[in-house]
Amino acid sequence: MTNRERIIEESRRLMNEQGAHNIGTTQISESLKISPGNLYYHFKNKEDIIQALFDRFEIEIRAVIAEDVVPPISTSRFVAFYQRSMSVAWKYRFIFGGLLHLLRKDNALALRYRDLQAWALENLASITIQLVRDGNMVKPRGENGHNSLALNTWLIWSNWIRHIQISSETYQVESTDMVAGLIQIFDVLSPYLDEQFERSARRTLARNAALDLED
Amino acid sequence: MTNRERIIEESRRLMNEQGAHNIGTTQISESLKISPGNLYYHFKNKEDIIQALFDRFEIEIRAVIAEDVVPPISTSRFVAFYQRSMSVAWKYRFIFGGLLHLLRKDNALALRYRDLQAWALENLASITIQLVRDGNMVKPRGENGHNSLALNTWLIWSNWIRHIQISSETYQVESTDMVAGLIQIFDVLSPYLDEQFERSARRTLARNAALDLED
Numbered sequence: 001m002t003n004r005e006r007i008i009e010e011s012r013r014l015m016n017e018q019g020a021h022n023i024g025t026t027q028i029s030e031s032l033k034i035s036p037g038n039l040y041y042h043f044k045n046k047e048d049i050i051q052a053l054f055d056r057f058e059i060e061i062r063a064v065i066a067e068d069v070v071p072p073i074s075t076s077r078f079v080a081f082y083q084r085s086m087s088v089a090w091k092y093r094f095i096f097g098g099l100l101h102l103l104r105k106d107n108a109l110a111l112r113y114r115d116l117q118a119w120a121l122e123n124l125a126s127i128t129i130q131l132v133r134d135g136n137m138v139k140p141r142g143e144n145g146h147n148s149l150a151l152n153t154w155l156i157w158s159n160w161i162r163h164i165q166i167s168s169e170t171y172q173v174e175s176t177d178m179v180a181g182l183i184q185i186f187d188v189l190s191p192y193l194d195e196q197f198e199r200s201a202r203r204t205l206a207r208n209a210a211l212d213l214e215d
Numbered sequence: 216m217t218n219r220e221r222i223i224e225e226s227r228r229l230m231n232e233q234g235a236h237n238i239g240t241t242q243i244s245e246s247l248k249i250s251p252g253n254l255y256y257h258f259k260n261k262e263d264i265i266q267a268l269f270d271r272f273e274i275e276i277r278a279v280i281a282e283d284v285v286p287p288i289s290t291s292r293f294v295a296f297y298q299r300s301m302s303v304a305w306k307y308r309f310i311f312g313g314l315l316h317l318l319r320k321d322n323a324l325a326l327r328y329r330d331l332q333a334w335a336l337e338n339l340a341s342i343t344i345q346l347v348r349d350g351n352m353v354k355p356r357g358e359n360g361h362n363s364l365a366l367n368t369w370l371i372w373s374n375w376i377r378h379i380q381i382s383s384e385t386y387q388v389e390s391t392d393m394v395a396g397l398i399q400i401f402d403v404l405s406p407y408l409d410e411q412f413e414r415s416a417r418r419t420l421a422r423n424a425a426l427d428l429e430d
Contacts, residue, residue: 097315100381114382141405141413148402152371155399159374166315167329184370187363190356191406198356 004042006032008056011049013215015094020050020102047106054109057092058116064088065123072134073127075200081127082185083211085157086178091214093173096161117154124150128189136197137189152188160184175213182211219257221247223271226264228430230309235265235317262321269324272307273331279303280338287349288342290415296342297400298426300372301393305428308388311376332369339365343404351412352404367403375399390428397426 001009010032014023025046029039043049064084089096103110125146131137140149160181165171186205190198216224225247229238240261244254258264279299304311318325340361346352355364375396380386401420405413 100312100377100386101316103381104386110384117382140402142398142402142417145402148399152367152399152403155371155374155378156367159370159378162315163370163374166318167332169325171315171319183357184363184367187355187357187360188367188403202357 003034003038007034007039007042007049008052012053012092012094015050015053016092020094020098025049047109050102050106051109053092054095054112057088057095058112060088060091061085061116061120065120071130072136073130075197076204078127078131078197079201079204079208082182083208086160086182086185087211087213089157089161089181090173090175090178090211093161096158097165099158099162117158121147121150121154124153128192131193136194137192138194140192149189149192153185156181156185156188175211178211178213218249218253222249222254222257222264223267227268227307227309230265230268231307235309235313240264262324265317265321266324268307269310269327272303272310273327275303275306276300276331276335280335286345287351288345290412291419293342293346293412294416294419294423297368297397298423301375301397301400302426302428304372304376304396305388305390305393305426308376311373312380314373314377332373336362336365336369339368343407346408351409352407353409355407364403364407368400371396371400371403390426393426393428 007028011023011028014027014031023046025036025039025043028049029036032039043052064081067081095102099113103113128137128140128146128149132139139145142148160178161173164173164177164181182205186201190201193201222243226238226243229242229246238261240251240254240258243264244251247254258267279296282296310317314328318328343352343355343361343364347354354360357363375393376388379388379392379396397420401416405416408416
């Protein structure tokens with residue numbers, strides 16, 4: 001690993017553990033036992049590091065959502081899709097707790113987040129549109145059924161970590177909490193799924209209950 | 216209005232406009248044209264004012280959720296219930312943007328919020344259980360269908376304002392945004408509703424598109 005890479009990884013680890021607002025460049029360089037000068041050679045400041053982490057978060061979440069897929073969508077691919085999106089949320093969980101604060105402080109980041117969100121919502125809707133085409137889902141109710149479903153899954157996905165933090169005395173998220181979040185997302189989609197497809201998806205979910213999470 | 220009352224109301228208005236983190240006791244007393252001493256006679260500090268506001272928020276949201284109801288639940292009562300919960304969220308919208316931050320700073324408030332949340336989730340589940348009993352809803356899918364549905368509506372309700380803030384260049388919420396949030400909540404419940412009940416509820420929703428919002 002290059003030093004730049006080590007700084008990014010250590011920042012992610014520390015911010016996930018203690019929250020982005022509690023971590024500064026001093027802690028990062030101390031934790032890595034490198035000089036502040038070495039850190040500043042690679043990054044102007046903490047915001048610069050956060051942007052580099054957001055780059056990776058964005059690449060990974062876009063890769064999950066836009067995974068090259070040939071229809072029809074199988075249950076295992078359907079489940080894997082939401083599982084992987086939870087894994088990415090976990091890996092960059094520091095982003096979600098203080099998201100509003102992070103965006104308010106960095107307008108370029110705010111613009112990027114809004115672009116990512118708009119893009120994700122469109123692609124989430126494409127997935128359910130494809131499921132309907134495949135005959136594995138009925139058209140969601142409401143005027144903009146697919147968009148509304150996409151937004152609701154996005155709302156739950158993007159607020160799950162913060163919800164767990166708010167609900168916990170220690171404000172900590174545990175890896176096991178992510179499985180519960182996955183079920184919440186699945187339950188928004190499940191009423192529209194073909195019964196057999198749904199049962200099969202739930203079995204796959206139960207089998208892979210332990211998500212593949214990166215610390 | 217007593218001075219105590221005026222301080223509470225003005226704090227709510229200012230915090231809703233500018234965010235709780237941007238408002239201090241100085242702005243509140245200046246805005247009311249009262250002396251700081253007058254304010255401190257009624258409240259020890261800003262946290263004390265926020266607690267008084269949370270008292271009211273809690274009373275109002277509990278009143279909405281636990282409204283004395285004789286079954287069956289009619290469509291208009293069903294719709295009014297979610298409309299009123301959006302009105303309360305709007306009235307105290309400063310709470311939602313910086314919730315995690317507010318709770319971290321005040322442990323007593325955090326405990327109260329978690330109690331309120333647990334109580335609300337239980338009562339939200341009771342509503343859908345009653346709808347099933349009334350024959351206006353089918354049992355939600357999943358192992359803990361009613362609880363999962365309650366949690367999903369709660370997640371959307373409690374994160375809607377923050378979602379709008381994050382999505383907006385000005386970080387402002389407009390009263391019209393609240394109607395869109397109401398539809399999102401309704402769309403989580405709607406797949407399980409009896410078709411006629413759902414159509415009737417959507418008509419009622421469309422008729423009362425302009426929510427009764429207090430500024």
